[in-house]
Amino acid sequence: MQSRRKLRFRLLISFALFGFGLSALFAMASLYVRAKVENQLVNASLQSDVNQAVESTHADPSKPVGSRLIDAWMFSDRTIYRAPLGWQNLASGVYDMHDVDKDGRPRHYKLAVSRKYSLIGFISYDISREDLGKRQLVASLVASVILFSLLSLAIGMWLSRKVLKPVTELARRLRDFRKTGRAEPLAPYFADDEVGELALALDEYSTRLTAMVERDREFNSDVSHELRTPLAVISSTTELLQGSPDLTDKLRERLKRIERASRQATELIEALLLLSRAERRGPTRGEITDVAKVAADVIESQRPQIRDKPIEVELTQSDPVTVNAPASVLSVALTNLIGNAIKYTLEGRVTVQVEKGRIEVIDTGPGIKPEDAERLFQRGVRGEGAGGSGAGLGLAIVRRLCELYGWDVSIRPRTDANGAIASIVFER
Structure with missing residues (x-):
């Protein structure tokens, strides 16, 4: 069975998910924009700076190499061997580089390379601070997402209580009416x-x-x-x-x-x-009814149906059984069960057994299919071979009467021979 959640709970979850999703999208967009803008600015700055250094050296080779950024090198084709080995074959452009500094600590930097006029210029830009800033930004955004989610949850709780107050009041009044x-x-x-x-x-x-x-x-x-x-x-x-x-x-x-x-x-x-x-x-209580006596009266009332049939009807009782219900209720139930057994049995025997806490009607008729046993208690459903009489309401009425008094009524096929067994269990 599928679980049914309260409307307030669904609203609360909706607000919380909405706040979390909105915060997460904002965080992702912020990270993307920051990374894109930062990358463009750094790349543009490095390329502009290395180009400036090359032009300055070309114009005045005697002038020391200068850079607006820290750490700049200038080599020629003859002195390129002095550059770090990982730089020597790099073409013009900007590269992400990872190595270790002189103290053995990991270092992340960008390296701008320019090859022009038989000169090779290098400018490195340490972006460790940017990495630290990025980590701080991520931590701040995660905290913001959590904060906004909790805020959305709190707002959702307040709004759901406010919005659903009339519905809650209506449900309360309906419960009071039911009580x-x-x-x-x-x-x-x-x-x-x-x-x-x-x-x-x-x-x-x-x-x-x-x-x-x-x-x-x-x-x-x-x-x-x-x-x-x-x-x-x-x-x-x-x-x-x-x-x-x-x-x-x-x-x-x-x-x-x-x-x-x-x-x-x-x-x-x-x-x-x-x-x-x-x-x-x-249900009406207070009347003690003898089950065997009512069954005997019902069998006697059904005698005209078996006058022209080779059928024997037998009543056996192993234990005295009484029920706290009017005799008319039990009589109607047994009349339907015993009458159906006699009606569908063309020859043989119908046995009515009164046992401890129950009564069973056993016939030697054509029997029923196991899958049809429960359907026979539905309104308008009649067994096979019922002929043209009846509207299929008898067993439906029996089921309603038994449910009213807490009895279990059922019909099942016999396993030892042809026929069916109808039973009413009075004590569960």
Whole structure:
């Protein structure tokens, strides 16, 4: 996961890098200009001086050689052997020379050479001072770069704090709102600028969101009342009809199917309404539900689906398991898992195993691909061979219910035979 840096930190780094880059460019430009100008001036001065010495000697050979610079020599073609060996074959021009002085210390100097009128003139110019000045300049520029960088960092810290103060205040108020849950307008606390526009947009969004939540709450309340009433009528009516002594076995079986469907619809509506409320307020606790009993009721309600199939449905329990959740929530989850197992199994066995802290539904159907196991819990995704019924919402609802109560639900292919294993783990 890529790290997310604060805006203030990014501004601070930008100011620091800008100051460092600007200082470094200034230092490099200063060094380049200094070296170029110095080199041109020294070369021009040396060449002019040696030319002057040659012209003076040519005009009056008896006149001692003079130079406006220190250390000048004049030789002829016959006396050039007296010059240092490294100078004797140099052509006219200016050279950078390195050697040691009489005390054995390194010496850096420029040597100007002029060959004219059978005379060879030399003028040396010690540039050790210039080297020292250059080193001092480099040290000064490095110190300036560091100083300007620190100054840029300090300015960046001050400016970032100043510039981001409204954003920090807006974030603080949003955190307070998240903690307390009390919404109050943000725009009045900020100036009419970009942050103020953002605060106004958040106020408008909060208003729309609050209105939408209120409509959703009212809708849930209406649905709860409007759907429960007819389902209660259907349930009571089927119960009364089953008590009639003149019912045939066929009609009695159909009334039982109506009763089971009514009960499943009631449980599903209660679970969905509970899910809608709990996602805002937290899950409902306080009701202890026996997992094996709910599983047995679900299996009994699924009997009509296996009437025309060579399928055996078996419930086994190795340990008593209870959960702190409404029975309707667990019933909806198990109805989807057990119902899918029966639906996709054409023949064989569906085993519901209640073990310590979990329940598993094992079938002998066609199974699933490992890469499709997680996709089946997405909205609108249905397994292969699902036929034309259903909208692919059952497992998505199961996942939401399990996440609400902290359960782990999963589906995986069997490794020992064809089929799939759906499980809910209640204790992590």
